[in-house]
Amino acid sequence: MNEEDLIKRSAEERDKIFRRYERGREEGAEIDPWEDPSFEVYHATDRYGFIHDKRLSSKMDPQEAKRNQIELERVKKWLKMLKSWSSSVTKEKLHKRIYKGIPNSLRPQVWCKLLNLEKVKNENRGVYAEMNKLARLYSTDARQIDSDVNRQFREHIIYRERYGIKQQSLYNVLTAYAMYNSEVGYCQGMSGLAGVLLMYMDEEDAFWATHALLTDPKYMMHGLYKEGFPKLTRFLAHHDRILQKIMPKLKKHFDKHGLDSILYSLKWFFVCFVERVPFSLCLRIWDIYLLDGERVITAMAITILKLHKRNIIKLRDMDSIVHFIQVKLYKDFMYDDDTVIQTLEKTMDELKRSKLDHPGPPQKDEIPSRPFGILIQPSFEQIVGRRAEKFTDKEKNTNEIITLRSEEAKDAVEKENRESQLSVGDSGGLAGSKFSFDPSIDDASSLLDCQHTGSRRSLADTSVTSTADLSVFSTITRSQAHENSLDTHSNISENSVGAISSVGSGIVQSSSIQKQPLSAHSTPRATPHNPSPDVLRIYVPYSPLDTPIASPQNGDVRKSPPTSFPDGNKIRIRIDNDDFPTPLVEHGQIKHFRIENPDFDLK
């Protein structure tokens, strides 16, 4: 273009711009959507790229401003650390810094380092491109991947547009990976995994990152996604074991409402909490997961339940429990991210100390057995997408394991229902936690102490404080009255402590019931045993042959040696906080009834 032309072009441009302004916003004015303030997406997009229904507040709340300031400060330290990644100083500081959160702007680099992608990429030059080509020719997962790309993170600015650049990337990574790791192929859930990675990485990095997550022994998600989900069943069993050990009351609550942990935790395990906790928290978990591996998932699952145990226990049906865990906590976790991560770290320590942090090495079938990147000729059924009508042996196996789990839980509930409410030596209510922020629902036991679960408590227990809530005493009175009088229509005093002593007068010689003040700190124990908050212990000395068990309410005096209490001089009353069922004594067995008719009068 010669000078004359350039000058002419400038003049035209000037003229055009001026005319636009002269014309204003009249009809026909060419205004791109992004030029107008009505382009709401800018105002509704959060810092991670998610577009919200409502315009976000333009004012930053002071806490957020402070957090951002801290993050900016951290960026400097991280940049320095990235320069000397393999140094001993980095190794020393990495743990602490990652638990504080990787600055969002540096996640791309740090995640790649943590997954060691540079090395893998160098060793496998050209492989990704080759897999893309293979997929183009032979992929049998295209349809499923297509339908999932079409709905994965569509509220995120980079996945918003159909067939947009990142949708293309997501599709390419998943189809290519299904070729590379033919044993897994594509399993729903993987789009969430690769979807997050692609927010911070380019296509090829995301491909190798996906591979690392599936096959690096630290993560080994291969066993989660492959046919029959062998790793899932193993991790679920482990999750249930931990739950039973440290939050038996919650476990019982779940069992009672028929809630199998597979329902709420499958997505936790499969996509590492994506769409189950707020995204900012999810990223923090991912940071730690990439550093410390699969034990983070186990511990985080427990952490979520611990933090929200009190809320969950209050929910009376499976519907609301599931909604709370899956939907509500995604929208609002109710604890700030730092608190959650601190709790997670604590949980990890405690699980480790009690050797519950890891379910052990993977089973053989969880580990990849086929070489990667080798084209396996798909069967006719696979090509045409015909579905199997019968289960494979692996699937049958999974099916059996899963069925067995739920049946065991059901049996446990039924057994529980059959058993007397006045159980002796049962410490099912023992809940272990020493998180100081929520002392009201937990006593001061630690995970280690929980190993005492189920052990009979000594008399010494009666002298230590119990966190029994006085509000349950009226229920205690009620059940005790029924127990002693064998009379369902006895008058029931609503007054708590006084009523207890009147019920017990003559038999309770020395009872020690103290309400522990709610404090932010756990109370030191006199003994290693931990009285549970809802177990009331009453010390009852008696002469084995002749002590009358009295029911002062109706004046009846029954002579019956307390042979049903092996410990002789202890009565343990467990109050089921869940729904305060009223025990009814029939033929010497305690049954429960619930009030169906609201007008049914107890009196």
Added chain:
Amino acid sequence: MANRTPAAQRPNGSTQGKICQFKLVLLGESAVGKSSLVLRFVKGQFHEYQESTIGAAFLTQTVCLDDTTVKFEIWDTAGQERYHSLAPMYYRGAQAAIVVYDITNQDTFGRAKTWVKELQRQANPNIVIALAGNKHDLMNKRMVEYEEAQAYAEENGLLFMETSAKTAMNVNDIFLAIAKKLPKNEQTAGPGGSGQGRRLVEGDTGAKTAGNCCK
């Protein structure tokens, strides 16, 4: 026990019908609109990009039929073949199933038939099965003829409707039709819900559900 009466008296003296609880499972190929049907039925909403169901989801909704309140415990399953091995856990003990296909995709209809077969073979023998031809709003892309599906449904004793989670067409209707077909007599209200509807005995839940429906 004395407090077990067929129709619970409400405090104001009016007769509240009995409440029955049924387990219902949704099955069908991936992306045919299982979760969307549930979302429409339970919340009256529709999401253009309904996230894929990983594992399964659980929701409840009640419908009122004359003097009976039917509470559905709805199990929404993942459609991908890989998750098939978990399905028996969800249809085991189910009293009802909706097998969904996409009317714009012949393969999904074929897959629906295999689900029906599996249910007939493995599920509770008295299970009420409904076939839903979803995405009726995409009529102009139809690949499965209404008559074809209807004939199949008749042959197999299934309820059948074409539905649209997007426009809400026939969504409540299909659940209502199931509710009508489910047995609600006293004898079937055995404990434990094994194969039969359970009577709810929790007074508070009953009162709540009764208050929520019939509007």
